[in-house]
Amino acid sequence: MLNPSKLAMVPFVSVHDMMRIVNDAGVAETIAAIADRIEADFLRWQDFDKVARIPSHSEEGVIELMPTSDGEFYGFKYVNGHPANMARGFQTVTAFGVLARVDTGYPVMLSEMTVLTALRTAAMSVVAARHLAPKDARVMAMIGNGAQCEFQALGFHHCLGIEEVRLYDIDPGATAKAARNLGTTGLRVVSCATAEEAITGAQIITTCTADKKQATILTDNMVGAGVHLNAIGGDCPGKTELHRDILLRSDIFVEYPPQTRVEGEIQQLDPDHPVTELWRVIDGQLPGRTGPDQITLFDSVGFATEDFSALRHIHGEMKRTGFYVDLDMLADPDDPRDLFGMVHRASGPMA
Amino acid sequence: MLNPSKLAMVPFVSVHDMMRIVNDAGVAETIAAIADRIEADFLRWQDFDKVARIPSHSEEGVIELMPTSDGEFYGFKYVNGHPANMARGFQTVTAFGVLARVDTGYPVMLSEMTVLTALRTAAMSVVAARHLAPKDARVMAMIGNGAQCEFQALGFHHCLGIEEVRLYDIDPGATAKAARNLGTTGLRVVSCATAEEAITGAQIITTCTADKKQATILTDNMVGAGVHLNAIGGDCPGKTELHRDILLRSDIFVEYPPQTRVEGEIQQLDPDHPVTELWRVIDGQLPGRTGPDQITLFDSVGFATEDFSALRHIHGEMKRTGFYVDLDMLADPDDPRDLFGMVHRASGPMA
Incomplete structure (x- = not known):
């Protein structure tokens, strides 16, 4: 009653x-x-x-x-x-x-x-990567070592078997903080001096920076075939992290298109640029990763x-x-x- | 700092x-x-x-x-x-x-x-009535004697000089509750057996009922010339209180048209039926009450x-x-x- x-x-x-x-x-x-x-x-x-x-x-x-x-x-x-x-x-x-x-x-x-938002954002990235990342991914680059960084690293380690995380931030203090926190998690932690160094050998690249502007954290030539991009920092109109050319080479997966078109990396693209709703991949309606050379991009903005x-x-x-x-x-x-x-x-x- | x-x-x-x-x-x-x-x-x-x-x-x-x-x-x-x-x-x-x-x-x-919502709803009604009600209004009818009722009555008494409030509710228990609460406020309280009785001699009619449907609390022949209608219960799609014919005889004032068109009494009218934004009246851009025979309607839904x-x-x-x-x-x-x-x-x- x-x-x-x-x-x-x-x-x-x-x-x-x-x-x-x-x-x-x-x-x-x-x-x-x-x-x-x-x-x-x-x-x-x-x-x-x-x-x-x-x-x-x-x-x-x-x-x-x-x-x-x-x-x-x-x-x-x-x-x-x-x-x-x-x-x-x-x-x-x-x-x-x-x-x-x-x-x-x-x-x-x-x-x-x-x-809780840090936890759920890591959880969402894990869900997307389960369906999109190469199955044998063992190394993840983390570009941006702010408040979200360790949750992502720990989630990918625990849920997807990532063994090595390669850290880079424009502020070395942020990288040192993340490396210290991740020291006892079982992850192999490599602190890097450049974004290029961080992505070396990584099958998954997570970008999570906070600038409220169009920043190019990754340029086109940095992203090789077969990589899964987990882009979680571009989540606001005018705020993106990836060079447009990367998007054009990627298969793009999103949470809820009406929101991502406005806030995500794809705000740089035409409004009818094809994207796949992630729920359709999880549901089995549409394919996720289809081959070893494919670049998959989870353009994450966070959904209700x-x-x-x-x-x-x-x-x-x-x-x-x-x-x-x-x-x-x-x-x-x-x-x-x-x-x-x-x-x-x-x-x-x-x- | x-x-x-x-x-x-x-x-x-x-x-x-x-x-x-x-x-x-x-x-x-x-x-x-x-x-x-x-x-x-x-x-x-x-x-x-x-x-x-x-x-x-x-x-x-x-x-x-x-x-x-x-x-x-x-x-x-x-x-x-x-x-x-x-x-x-x-x-x-x-x-x-x-x-x-x-x-x-x-x-x-x-x-x-x-x-606080009860207080601010009464306050908003007071603001609208200041600009729309007859200056010599001393009697208010209250149709609907639920949680909002006494706040309205007290606000109109204190801020606008209403001396008599005439209560009616389909549930006599609600009327008795309101009459009891208003007994020590200085208002003359008249409990009525019908809506018709409640509106007798009232210069202001406040409707505040809760049914989530199109209810006709007032019919057209009940509303005489010169009255100010303070309609606060119709605030949801499909939920209205006044017969459409009353609206057609009234000058209608609203808070924020895009919201009121969907939720207010005017959802019964054509989407381009003329209404006046209350802020323009308060600002002096547009007239409020212009004569003694005018029926003014504040179609209140509550705005952010x-x-x-x-x-x-x-x-x-x-x-x-x-x-x-x-x-x-x-x-x-x-x-x-x-x-x-x-x-x-x-x-x-x-x-």
Whole structure:
């Protein structure tokens, strides 16, 4: 039976609780579990209300809302992207999100999503690479060693058998930080002085830089046949990482075309340039990697269903571990029509 | 100087704190203060990013996100509308919202908005009536005596000099509840057995019912010359309260046409039926009420800027009263790039 008094409280997963939840299961194990859930949700793509995220752009960055629903649950994420934040000691990307029941509209969880977004982004990259990367890939280059870097490296190590990660960042301090963090993961870590050095021998190249502009992290001659490109940093209008010529040589896979056309690497291409929806590959409708010389490009921008999958996973983990607190977030008068009376009575001496 | 550790915490205004804040200033005074802020923000209409709210519809109801920004602050509200909730002991409408800084993307307040939405809806009605209702209006009919009713009555009493409120609801229990709550406000309260009786002698008719369908709360012959109609219950596709013929005899004023065309009473009219944007009336560009026989209709659906105005007011009040708690909602590693290290270190025995 539904209990309004209890439901008026919304469980809240703080940053502290998120870290406890993730460490309870393990970081790599959490990425793997979210990857499985993302893949399962991509297999029921038609169940979801899909809409390109709603951005509010400013000179300094962007704030976005990313809602979706599968008819039973509704989820949304608030996320910002502010490249100048890092220099001020802020996170470039912070996020939080809510999961709610569709039948009542009542939220069932409020959660931090800065940590969770890093986990789900790595999980999404893993899902794409499962279907697109060469099967024998053992070496990954990581261009951009910011907040997302280690989650990607650990996810690919744990889920896809990547043994060596080659790090490069324009800031050697970022590379040193990532190398230090990855030192005990079992990965062979190679810190590189140039992007060219980083991609040497890599079957997978992950680009994850934060500049809010058209930057050319990779030029055409750097990308050899057979490589899988996991491009996750180009995720905003005017923000790309790859030279256009690379795109023209690649088979391009995307999450949700109406959003990727605006935000992804393919904003550099004609609006009707052919791309493949990843869910159709996962579903078996369309081929992923078809040969050893093919360049596959996952033009990742992050889509609302992935956050939904991550929130559903954490909602289960929250209940399993008890790592949350209840927030008094929903008004719950004894008579639901008596909102005024509730407020008025709270002013009395007994309140 | 910016202090990341402090800013990683997000102040949270719970339902309990909202009631303390509102009661500290007074309910009527809070409605008046929000009305002033809404009016001031309507006077700088061009400063705002405006977008129709983003709905997720289901058989049971709707969940909506309502974002806006004035370039300095960004705000959004999550709000549900589930007419069947009341019978289950839930609120028909619950809401919460966030105010954030545009320059960093960091939230500065998370707040309950179930109570606050009732306050701002009354405040918005007050603003519209200031410009549209007969100046000598002293009697208001309230059709629909649910959660919103008393806030409307009190707002019109305090801000516009309404002396008598005439209540009608299909459920006499709702009317009794509203009459009880309004008994000590100084308003003369008349409980009525029919809608016809309620509108007798009223210069302002407020309709605020919750059915998610086309209901005809008022028929054409019930609405006499010179009346101001404050129609706030028709706010969803397929949900209206007034007979179409009333609309055809009225001068219609709306908040944001792209949203009202889909959700408001005017969804019953041709998409090019003339309506007046309320901000242009407030700004003096266009006339509001022009004569004693004119029927004015405020076809209110609720717009994001109004929630923004309300959030800005509460943000100030929150700081004034100290009625809030800090939530650990944003990850804040010592090095902003070291999100992974923060998570990893939290797993240690010292965590």
